[in-house]
Amino acid sequence: MGHLREPLNDMQNCGLPSALEVMGERWSFMILRAAFNGLHHFEEFLGALGIARNILSNRLARLVEHGIMKREPLPDDRRKIEYRLTEKGLDLLPAMLALRQWGEKYGAGVPSNPVLCDERDGLPIAPIGIHAHDGRLIGPKELEWRDASEVGKTLGSYDDCEVKPQLSALR
């Protein structure tokens, strides 16, 4: 990835590993998968996952605490609670699908049926990949780190072209 490196020794400041532990823990990951599959109720998760009641309760609480899921009483019966993915939770889907495809490719025992498709045309989604700002697929060896100030300069020379709106989506 070029000569510039990420600062790697700031583990204490980087919240990513701990966020990853929340989502990557075995049962949390299965709960998220179930939520993406449209399950909303405690008893549904319990039945579908074959998970112990106390573990399910603990993991749901952690996901809620991290803002990945939200806990909402139903308006017509406030004793009934729904668990739904927040926007922050929904935004985990590309990472989860990338992991799933990786598992499928390397025989981690991910079931290959059913197949995840685009509902518009019914065809399987593309592999999750790394794309340049203009949509080109790029490989792990075609990447480099740049100092933010330097990237700013490069952007300057792209004024008035269609690149900018896509870049703003990165922020």
Place this chain on the structure above:
Amino acid sequence: MGHLREPLNDMQNCGLPSALEVMGERWSFMILRAAFNGLHHFEEFLGALGIARNILSNRLARLVEHGIMKREPLPDDRRKIEYRLTEKGLDLLPAMLALRQWGEKYGAGVPSNPVLCDERDGLPIAPIGIHAHDGRLIGPKELEWRDASEVGKTLGSYDDCEVKPQLSALR
């Protein structure tokens, strides 16, 4: 994601959560990040990550055991060992970058400088997203599960078009 669901109760058969635990564990994740940043030697990891010697040794062994990194004596001095990402390891990059961007978006303390760029044009990469077979970006609510046999049928009607090679990349 439509009416069909993944089979969710086959935890015992699904190797994804355990694969995820290997990669998602705090130190393993930092070692992978360092490897993607071009670090190869035990002493380099030690210095850059501020990790204890025994933990580094243990995590490197686990990554090698899972085929994510390989351990190679240097040809000119076989006492010197290099750790490098395998193809299986390199293929984790889209998932890792998706998590990183998620962390940046939700303030998990991911440093936003330096910026990961395409070395060809020096511009920041696009957000990792879910794309249809033809490259369209699709959202988490535009997905559906289809039975593999049904997808086969749909493909039949797409014979002789450019869609097929891309689909084969999914397998």
